[in-house]
Amino acid sequence: MGEATIAQRLVEAVRSDFPDHQPGTRPVHTVGIGVSGTFMASEVAGQFCIAAPFRAAQMPVLVRFSNGSGSPVEHDGWSDVRGMATRFLPGDGAAMDMLAMTLPEFFTPNVDAFLQFTKAAMPQSVERESPWRKLIDMLRLELPLPDPEPGETMNGSAGMMAYANRHGFAGEAVFRAGMIGAPVSYARATYHAVHCFIVTGADGVRRPVRFSWQPVSGVRTTDPTAPAIDRYLHEELRARLAQGSAQFMLMMSVGEGGDALNDPTRPWPAKRTRVAMGMLSLAQVVADQLADCERVGFNPCRLLPGIAVSDDPILRARRDAYEYSQRERGATPCPFAGG
Amino acid sequence: MSIRSASAALRLVRLRGAEAMSGSVGWLERVVDRLPDSPVFQFLARHVLVPFWAWRTPVAVAEGGPVMTIAPGDNVQRMMNLVMKLKDPSPIGRAKAALAIAQNVDEIYAGLNNVGTVHFARFVLVGDHLCMFSVYDGDFTNYIRDFIATIGSVFDAVVALIDGGDAVIPTEQNVEAFIDWVHARDLYQVPDLATDLLNQQRDGSATETDIRRLPRALILQLQANPNVSLGSGYRAYPGFSAAQLRHRLEVGW
Ligand code: HEM
Numbered sequence: 001m002g003e004a005t006i007a008q009r010l011v012e013a014v015r016s017d018f019p020d021h022q023p024g025t026r027p028v029h030t031v032g033i034g035v036s037g038t039f040m041a042s043e044v045a046g047q048f049c050i051a052a053p054f055r056a057a058q059m060p061v062l063v064r065f066s067n068g069s070g071s072p073v074e075h076d077g078w079s080d081v082r083g084m085a086t087r088f089l090p091g092d093g094a095a096m097d098m099l100a101m102t103l104p105e106f107f108t109p110n111v112d113a114f115l116q117f118t119k120a121a122m123p124q125s126v127e128r129e130s131p132w133r134k135l136i137d138m139l140r141l142e143l144p145l146p147d148p149e150p151g152e153t154m155n156g157s158a159g160m161m162a163y164a165n166r167h168g169f170a171g172e173a174v175f176r177a178g179m180i181g182a183p184v185s186y187a188r189a190t191y192h193a194v195h196c197f198i199v200t201g202a203d204g205v206r207r208p209v210r211f212s213w214q215p216v217s218g219v220r221t222t223d224p225t226a227p228a229i230d231r232y233l234h235e236e237l238r239a240r241l242a243q244g245s246a247q248f249m250l251m252m253s254v255g256e257g258g259d260a261l262n263d264p265t266r267p268w269p270a271k272r273t274r275v276a277m278g279m280l281s282l283a284q285v286v287a288d289q290l291a292d293c294e295r296v297g298f299n300p301c302r303l304l305p306g307i308a309v310s311d312d313p314i315l316r317a318r319r320d321a322y323e324y325s326q327r328e329r330g331a332t333p334c335p336f337a338g339g
Numbered sequence: 340m341s342i343r344s345a346s347a348a349l350r351l352v353r354l355r356g357a358e359a360m361s362g363s364v365g366w367l368e369r370v371v372d373r374l375p376d377s378p379v380f381q382f383l384a385r386h387v388l389v390p391f392w393a394w395r396t397p398v399a400v401a402e403g404g405p406v407m408t409i410a411p412g413d414n415v416q417r418m419m420n421l422v423m424k425l426k427d428p429s430p431i432g433r434a435k436a437a438l439a440i441a442q443n444v445d446e447i448y449a450g451l452n453n454v455g456t457v458h459f460a461r462f463v464l465v466g467d468h469l470c471m472f473s474v475y476d477g478d479f480t481n482y483i484r485d486f487i488a489t490i491g492s493v494f495d496a497v498v499a500l501i502d503g504g505d506a507v508i509p510t511e512q513n514v515e516a517f518i519d520w521v522h523a524r525d526l527y528q529v530p531d532l533a534t535d536l537l538n539q540q541r542d543g544s545a546t547e548t549d550i551r552r553l554p555r556a557l558i559l560q561l562q563a564n565p566n567v568s569l570g571s572g573y574r575a576y577p578g579f580s581a582a583q584l585r586h587r588l589e590v591g592w
Pocket of ligand 1: 010011014025026027028029032064065066082083084085099100101106114192193194195264296297298314317318321322325326329331
């Protein structure tokens with residue numbers, strides 16, 4: 001019961017940041033598109049992780065790309081975090097999910113802080129900073145507050161910034177989210193699964209790891225000074241897949257003593273051993289987006305034997321929060337046995 | 340700090356410029372949004388704002404080299420970016436430096452082999468400076484110590500061409516002083532995380548950071564340390580020492 005209460009509070013907290021949230025939809029990452037494809041594990045993947053997706057030669061996957069916002073209105077061109085939820089289907093009715101986003105770190109290290117953070121991030125009415133205020137910022141060699149997007153009247157930027165200034169752990173994510181921009185394509189961004197997971201290798205060794213998807217076609221964002229276009233990401237993906245596949249390489253960093261194993265606000269240094277775990281090739285946009293994508297419920301804790309959650313309290317809390325959200329919005333229960 | 344975040348921070352005025360919002364913004368906003376790119380503002384920034392803030396909120400010169408950590412991965416493939424001012428920056432002086440290296444290639448390569456923990460090392464002339472860039476495993480002082488032990492005489496020939504070098508020659512007899520001398524010329528490595536720059540500059544009394552102050556933090560740090568390494572850099576095979584690679588590649592040593 002206690003768990004359920006935290007899950008409910010988390011989901012309500014997330015929802016409260018998006019006043020135009022529509023019941024029956026995801027409270028965040030609301031606008032998205034589902035794509036099917038295949039994942040092929042690398043030759044070495046199975047040595048590091050014995051979970052089925054890393055042992056089978058090739059398996060089907062379902063991927064849902066999304067804009068981070070919980071608003072039902074699509075603003076592809078706005079600066080926003082993007083999501084990539086992947087379901088690996090290694091066969092025999094098993095399923096494993098990996099949820100990733102374009103920010104490499106999260107805003108808070110634990111649930112209580114997250115609840116406070118969402119309060120701070122409640123949308124307030126925004127206007128462009130006055131030119132005089134901007135001038136003062138410039139004279140102080142400081143960043144002015146980001147301009148709202150055209151037509152944007154409310155956002156949580158100022159609240160988040162104030163929170164980050166009081167709580168150093170949020171600084172990196174808030175700073176980076178503030179200038180993350182918009183990708184030219186869902187297939188041209190790097191997505192990070194952020195949390196630490198524990199993988200078991202063929203030798204029985206358990207290693208703390210973090211995963212990232214790297215786009216084979218490279219990372220590219222839109223020109224931030226040009227007018228934002230509201231809808232282009234879905235069409236771009238359809239056109240891209242009509243011409244061929246879009247690929248991502250799954251990279252895994254192996255953590256070490258001294259690394260933030262249970263703190264999603266601290267990325268690990270780029271100097272950690274990095275293993276290429278496999279290649280994802282996206283083939284086509286899912287035909288029935290409603291049934292086979294929008295109704296699907298991904299969960300970062302839906303794992304398979306050989307990969308387990310770490311003690312990261314945010315990751316652990318997400319298990320019930322996502323289930324709660326999915327019950328609330330009437331998502332199809334996961335038809336697979338895994339996790 | 341990623342180069343992208345540094346440059347975005349430096350634009351000062353973000354992002355969706357006034358042009359993109361045209362119609363909804365007044366002329367003053369347009370002028371202010373374009374100001375950072377104007378020569379007048381740039382002149383003002385360089386000659387008034389930066390000196391003023393450097394005086395008002397002084398930032399200490401940051402120490403060179405990689406930061407100390409306990410993780411094994413941080414102790415392999417470390418960067419040394421040595422930037423040494425030539426006594427004689429004329430083409431003749433620069434040619435002397437080039438010759439000093441060229442004439443000692445055998446000694447340098449043999450020395451590096453003997454040190455055994457160096458992945459890459461190269462000399463580069465940039466303007467008035469002779470630079471030595473290398474990637475090594477393990478402790479910096481041990482690296483330099485081993486190096487002096489194996490190629491001290493070459494070091495002497497090179498150091499003799501550098502401003503302030505005479506004080507540490509012969510290097511074999513001034514090991515500790517020479518280590519300090521090298522360390523003082525090793526570039527400060529700007530942290531990979533933008534907010535770590537603020538944390539480094541924070542004095543103990545401050546409890547709040549202000550991420551909006553990042554551009555100033557970066558500018559003032561670059562005022563204090565004109566030459567820096569931007570972040571810890573990319574590695575194709577992070578986490579492995581030179582010895583491990585040789586072992587795995589089975590090249591016999
Ligand atoms: C306390 C922290 C978090 C909470 C409470 C939270 C909450 C949620 C909720 C309620 C949903 C909608 C689930 C559904 O109805 O299907 C969601 C979706 C999503 N979240 Fe989180 N989230 C958190 C952290 C994260 C992190 C750290 C990441 C990135 C690694 C992330 C990535 C995503 C993605 C990609 C989706 C969209 C999934 C899809 O396409 O179905 N979230 N989140």
